[in-house]
Amino acid sequence: MCGIAGLFLKNRALEPRLGELLTKMTSTLCERGPDSAGFAIYGVGQDSKTKLTIAGPKAGYDIEAAVKRLKREVAPDATSFVRYSHAVITVDEKDVPKVEAWLEENLPEVNIVSAGQRLEIFKEVGYPDDVAKYFDIAKMSGSHGISHTRMATESAVTTNGSHPFSTGTDQCLVHNGSLSNHASLRRTLRKDGIKIKTENDSEVAAGYLTRQMRDGQTLGEALKSGLDDLDGFFTFVVGTESGFGVIRDPIACKPAVMAETDDYVAFASEYKSLTGLPGIETAKVWEPKPATPYFWERD
């Protein structure tokens, strides 16, 4: 099963409500994925600064202590805050490799959940409504966001095995489905310099898109290439710093419904997730066609 919700705001006046709307959408998808949940939020960013969202192997890990040590030993100028089991550390863009290397060396159990100027990802094991509450997602604002409720199939139920996955700066992906060629593709991508941290099939899809975009493709082109290179069934929703994309496999066995108004583009696994959105009564509602990339960019 699994459930996906995504919201891309066109009307900036709605940005303060992004977290609230995304939380409501996700709440209707709890039974599709009761194992874990995650939220990717594109909020405010600063030029030449990178936000690193980090988390321990599971909730209860002392992330505050990790942040203190990190600031003391490698990033004295960093600013940070803790949100439940995750911490967001803002550092100079040029210091990111140094911080990453330090973490790998000194706190290998800490995972960098996401890195980007605007992206923050919060994900945890638990019932999606509870996860949203722990992180207080409803209070967050931003331009676009993606959430996922997971019913695990291909790998274990852990914090790091939860969606969304981020394998590139300001990039994230959620997946409903399963991939059959993830093992071989993971090896190829690692050889090509893409960092893939888990045994999860969806992270491979995220890594694949990161490589395609690194090598010059646009988000739309990368999604299209995925149709040839990813074997299995999938509905993907992906986010970049300025964009939001959707693609389904050629059979389109996993559900997807979209809505668009002058104010937003919304994606959900089921129509019921869309019913709380403002102006949904008059929105254009459709099911995305198989093997067809859809994407939107912010001005």
Next chain:
Amino acid sequence: MPNFDLAKTPVRELNAALHRLSPSTNETLWTVSNPCGEHSIAVGVDADITINIHGNAGYFCGGMNKNATIVVEGSAGQGVGENMMSGLIHVKGDASQSAGATGRGGRLIVDGNASARCGISMKGIDIIVKGDIGHLSAFMGQNGRLVVFGEAGEALGDSLYEARLYVRGPVASLGADCIQKEMRDEHKSELIELLKSTGDAFKVDVSEFKRYGSARKLYNFNIDNAGAY
């Protein structure tokens, strides 16, 4: 006139109440409020009653329906009217994929669009969609009629048996063994009869429809194809 508010009562209680009805019940008008995309609303009903659902239904709404008239004042999720035997299901909005799947009888009307696999493995149901239908519709359709006012997606009627397909708009592609067939007078009369049941007989020009059916080449094993297996 029983009314079930699904914001307060679980869908199982609604369905259990519907299943308790005897064929001669005089509780013939039911309303369901706040469906909010709940799955399996009014599944397995076997009584000559009318059920009005005020809002959007989730998966399998009206599945296996016998005799009842079910009206969805909104959209329906996957598999609306799947395996229905008789009666009528009328979706005022859009229907998601696999609408009317394996339906054996009765009539399913969708005022909006139906998505992928509409009428997959249909076995006698009549499906009338006033908008478009998605890919792989009427896949392995064995019997019944599928009428589409708008367009059809890829691979219409793949591996079709004897279901008859009438599509007014363009068809993206035909599936294996599905061909366009001549629209003779008998087919026009058949279509007019079907459209009378939805009140569209005089609003829609039946000569604008094209008929699709099975080329019947996949019915029997062909030794020339042995190499393909």
